[in-house]
Amino acid sequence: MSTDSLTAGKSTRRKSSRAAKPDPQSPNDTSRRRKGLSERNRPLWMLIPGGLLMVIIIVVPLLLGIFMSGLDLDQYSLRKWVSAPFIGVQNFVEALTASPLLHAIWLSVSYSLLAMVVTIPLGIAGAVATQNAFKGRAVIRSIFLIPYVLPSFVVATVWRTMFQPGSVIDSMLHSVGIDPGLWLNGPQSYWTLILVQIWASWPFVYLLALSGLQSVDHEVHEASALDGALWWNKLRYVVFPYLKGPLSLAFLIGMLHHINNFTLPFVLFGVPAPSDVELLPILTYVTSFQSFRFGLSAAMAFISLILIAIPLFVYLRAVKLDDAETPGGKK
Structure with a gap:
């Protein structure tokens, strides 16, 4: 068989293989890519119930506590605590000094x-x-x-x-x-x-x-x-x-x-x-x-939260630095 015939046969096979490949924009390929993306995002979807629960149990009470720490809230103003007098940081000052x-x-x-x-x-x-x-x-x-x-x-x-x-x-x-x-x-x-x-x-x-x-x-x-x-x-x-x-x-x-x-x-x-x-x-x-003294106690609770966050931050920082120093760790 001559060289020209071999070359012609190879070019024919290349054309046929190209023709056999699916179009990237075809509907089947698009649905397959969408399915792959949805499977990759599935772990994030599974975190939604736990995330909502954490927001309701942790984040919302924390924000309410911070808001209460700025109010002059006691047994007299508890019934309408939203309209209690706002006193800013006076509860924190009283907690630390008096x-x-x-x-x-x-x-x-x-x-x-x-x-x-x-x-x-x-x-x-x-x-x-x-x-x-x-x-x-x-x-x-x-x-x-x-x-x-x-x-x-x-x-x-x-x-x-x-x-x-x-x-x-x-x-x-x-x-x-x-x-x-x-x-x-x-x-x-x-x-x-x-x-x-x-x-x-x-x-x-x-x-x-x-x-x-x-x-x-x-x-x-x-x-x-x-x-x-x-x-x-x-x-x-x-x-x-x-x-x-x-x-x-x-x-x-x-x-x-x-x-x-x-x-x-x-x-x-x-x-x-x-x-x-x-x-x-x-x-x-x-x-x-x-x-x-609900406003004062909310200020005390917020100060205790800061006190607890300090050693936690130091530990997490130390762990991050230790991981960065280990071989293969992120720099």
Whole structure:
């Protein structure tokens, strides 16, 4: 066969293949492209119910609270609260200067920090103790989780009963010659709150630390064992680097939870609570539902929201910077 005939055959096949290709503007191809776009946007459509729920439950009350913080709203103007006198930032000024808000912020932050300083070592110790398999490990892990799964109302009620004068704790201390004093009133109530909070929240740190230990590669353990590393060096240089992320998250969530915790101090000490445990949520509740200063309490709630947003922003910023420094992360 000659070269001209081969060339002619190839050109004929090219023309036939071009003719066989569908037109990009054909109806079938257009409907296929529309179907592809709709499938890609389907996850966004599925977010609409949750987004509407968040707007109704979170955004709308937040905007109403900000609006109320600028009103002189009390029991006399509550009936027609929309027409209550607008006083601007006077509620914020009063909250910061003429109310015990700063003292409540100090109590909330300090008690949360002290509780987390104790719960983090306890959680790590519990996770290390139950990491390796042994007989009865499942039972021990279940026992460790009991304080975490109990509702805060139940925990506070049980501990309130135990701390009553003449109850089981006082009897135990009196048997060894110690006069405990009042647990639920006076300066000692602050340490009582910290003790109960530690007992109730350390299993959360334990869970996150245990999840971090599960991510440690077995080859790393074997290499450290072959190198003859001592148990402390193994924990410091092999185990603890894997716990940095989970423990940072546990510290942040624990701090925010403790600062916002209302049920535990409310049930444990009642209202009005002693001044040594008048935390930020308790003070906001008393200002609103006992003093009936709704505008002032809304300003306190907004200040507490800003207080909570600061460590959250710092954590998210640190996570973003850490992702940017890792290989393959976004710069």
